Amino acid sequence: MSFEGHLFLALLEGTVTGFVLALTALGLSLVFGVMRIVNVAHGEFFMLGAVIAWYFSTLPGGFLPALVAAPLLVGAAAFLADRLVLRRLEYKPESTIVATIGLLYIIQQLVLTVYGPYARPVAAPVYFRLDFPWFGYSGYKLVVAGVSAALLGATWLVMSRTTLGLYMRATQQDREMAQAFGVSVDRVYALVFALGAGLAAMAGALVVPIQQAHYLMGLDALLMSFIVVILGGLGSLGGTVAAAFLIGVSDGLVSVFFSPTLAKIVATLLVALVLVLRTGGLFGEEGT
Amino acid sequence: MTRLLETTGLSKTFDGLEAVRRVDFRLETGEIRAIIGPNGAGKTTLVSMISGRISPTSGRVLFKGKDVTGLRAWDRVALGIVYTFQVTSIFKNLTVFENVALAAQRRLMTGALSRLTLPQRTLAEHVQAALAQVGLPDAGDRHAGSLPYGHQKLLEVAMALALKPELLILDEPTQGLAPEEIAALSRLIRALSRGVTMLLIEHNMAVVLELATKVTVMDKGDILAEGTPSEVEAHPDVQKVYLGL
Amino acid sequence: MRRPGARAVWALHLAVILLLLGLQVVVPPFHQIMLARIMVLAVYAIGYNVLLGYAGLMSLGHAMLFASGMYATGLTILYFGVGAGAAFGLGVLASAVMATALGLVTLRASRVSFLIVTMMFSQAFYLATLYFNEITMGDQGFIISGQLAPLRAGGREFAFSDPAVKYNLALVVFALCLMLSVWLTRSPIGRVLVGVRENEERTRLLGYNPLSYKLLALIASGTIAGASGSLYTLMFSYVGSSFASILYSIYPLLWTLLGGTGTTLGPLLGTALMTYVVDIASGLTSSYLLLVGATLLILIMWFPAGVMGGIRTRWARWLP
Ligand SMILES: Nc1ncnc2c1ncn2[C@@H]1O[C@H](COP(=O)(O)OP(=O)(O)OP(=O)(O)O)[C@@H](O)[C@H]1O
Ligand SMILES: [Mg+2]
Secondary structure: HHHHHHHHHHHHHHHHHHHHHHHHHHHHHHHHHHOOOOOOHHHHHHHHHHHHHHHHHHHOOOOOOHHHHHHHHHHHHHHHHHHHHOOOOOHHHHHHHHHHHHHHHHHHHHHHHHHOOOOOOOOOOOOOOOEOOOOEHHHHHHHHHHHHHHHHHHHHHHHHHOOOHHHHHHHHHHHHHHHOOOOOOOHHHHHHHHHHHHHHHHHHHHHHHHHOOOOHHHHHHHHHHHHHHHHHHHOOOHHHHHHHHHHHHHHHHHHOOHHHHHHHHHHHHHHHHHHOOOOOOOOOOOOO | EEEEEEEEEEEEEEEEEEEEEEEEEEEEEOOOEEEEEOOOOOHHHHHHHHHHHOOOOOEEEEOOOEOOOOOHHHHHHHHEEEEEOOOOOOOOOOHHHHHHHHHHHHOOOHHHHHHOOOOOHHHHHHHHHHHHHOOOOOOOOOOOHHOOOHHHHHHHHHHHHOOOOOOOEEEOOOOOOOOHHHHHHHHHHHHHHHOEEEEEOOOOOOHHHHOOOOOEEEEEEEEEEEOOOHHHHHOOHHHHHHHHH | OOOOOOOHHHHHHHHHHHHHHHHHHOOHHHHHHHHHHHHHHHHHHHHHHHHHHHHHOOOOOHHOOOOOOHHHHHHHHHHHHHOHHHHHHHHHHHHHHHHHHHHHOOOOHHHHHHHHHHHHHHHHHHHHHOOOHHOOOOOEEEOOOOOOOOEEEEEEOOOOOOOOHHHHHHHHHHHHHHHHHHHHHHHHHHHHHHHHHHHHHHHOOOOHHHHHHHHHHHHHHHHHHHHHHHHHHHOEEEEEHHOOHHHHHHHHHHHHHHHHOOOOHHHHHHHHHHHHHHHHHHHHHOOOOOHHHHHHHHHHHHHHOOOHHHHHHHHOOOOO
């Protein structure tokens, strides 16, 4: 294949990755932004989405219902986790991190017990090929990009046009003030946590036909989401999407021409430095 | 008398609010200087810039003729500038002894070896002396957070004394104290003033009139007047600001 | 009067060490190896606790420091046939250097950012051990028993494969690090670290530069972690990138929380409990990490002070 062919493939793959990443990272970003906590278990919600999608694909109804069921089920689980765990810890930053590490292993290992250590493929619900001058390309990947774009748009609408969105933004700006104006912050937190998890599960379900479902797939999703959220600025929808594309495309480019591992090393180091150098830190608390 | 401290054009702006405006302030060695002024006048902000707790928006701070504007708080402590907080800032979860020990060991940690180990007895003597000075000789084993508020302020003073200051900045030390405790603290300040220059922010005018050799009046970030207690008391602007309070 | 019973404190720790010394004669060989492993891993936890328990800084990047000790020791033995003693020294040195670099970069960040940033640097380190797999042999790792010469002392040879040698080496390093940590936390530096943990601004206004004390704590912590990693390599003769993975950053956090943050004996207790539990569980199921998750969750929700912390508040306030 020619150089242009490689380049085009890299860009195309990068775009698809960017969309999925944006969807996954958006959930983390909302939780970061509104609740001011770091959810280390976010990647596991992604993985749960994928595994649930696989399970549905083995049922008579097929894969498609999973796109509704996975986010709902995972969102409900996250809602419970917020009520039973995070709220009791009063969302203290370090305690929540430890607790979500705990959740990470609990979810991951339960999936290992029930689902097993296999990487299982799922047939794409639609199958067509797009023929480019250099190669043929799976149409399902473009469907994934399209659905992700639609969901990103929908989330944006929820954030900017609905009362829930207004409450979320108000809580993000000033928690006490929101409470004083009658926003039930507790409920907003639980809903945001569920919404964040639901988005990740949706992304997980969407990629199963491309990536296969595996109980360890959450860690990579988590790290990539971290990178995106830190680059994009927490709780910023536009920033998250932009950063996801930047990471998706540059990851695509570097991975095609160099090694994917090297790409990850470079991205991780760069983002860690960004976080250190950004004055005010992750939540705008004062550094030393 | 020699000049101990001087600020030139010292200013601090918080989000557009000028808390301290181009203040030129001078302090001679051996003084007991009181700073008075209504709430929000900028007293705490001014002394915070002197102690290095916050950095000024502009202006300079000179200590013994040396420019210390760029020095961080810990380096100023080493020079002898010590600050006690208006809103008490102590180690609430530690014992009173540990609170003072942390201050006392700062003076004892002179070489590399003394950072690693200090004779327990020497340290305890220093701590006990500081606690006795402020009238809390038996409080060593108590949890600092369990002390009544007034005693927490005295603990702050004990921590400051253990640092062996040259310039001691006391930000409203009598707040929350009983009358007899105020009298004891006044006696202590007077006794200490033989060796230590005092900068005292105080709302209690009786204490100011009794102790201060000189009084600075602040209002809205500016120095309004300066002079002996009786001069300042008679100053028309001061009366306006103060009686309007 | 305040730091009650300095003598009692030292006596207690000495008793623990003597107990461990005696234990090797009575326990069966399987448990002897287990205990040796627990001691060397407890050294890792002791190092972690210096940072978390006394400076109040939670790191998720210690695997990088632990593994630096491992790789420096393992690689120099594998490629250059360095002797065990020198390789151990190099391992400790490597992790000290790594800890210094990590601290200089990450300690500027606030506490929560510090956690995330240390995790990211450690993850980059982990990926690097995979990326350079021609040297490190990545996931698969390498074995050094072929290249590792036995220790020689007093005209006798001590082979690392001998369980008694493993046990007593681990005990010596453990005892040294335990005493070091007891002494450090009771030293003037330890007091400043507690000050930084409890009220950073006040500490600053008492004349201490918090950043340099935090750096000191991180270097001490990382160096001890590296000693543990290095010794682990010598004892078990294997190095692989899984030791650099995030799980190995979470383990010392778990052990320390379980045993009791900010207590000197907590790390040993937490490591012992968890190592045994994980060992038993991993014999029964492949999902044994479920226990890791559940324990973390239970501890943080109901027992944040851990075992020793609980004992301290309930019965023995004087415990360090
Ligand atoms: N960190 C800060 N951020 C924003 N504004 C501040 C800050 N610190 C002080 N201010 C403002 O600066 C002004 C001066 O405050 P300062 O604390 O110096 O007054 P003060 O004279 O010590 O008053 P008081 O007698 O009440 O202690 C006030 O209006 C205060 O609200
Ligand atoms: Mg004030």
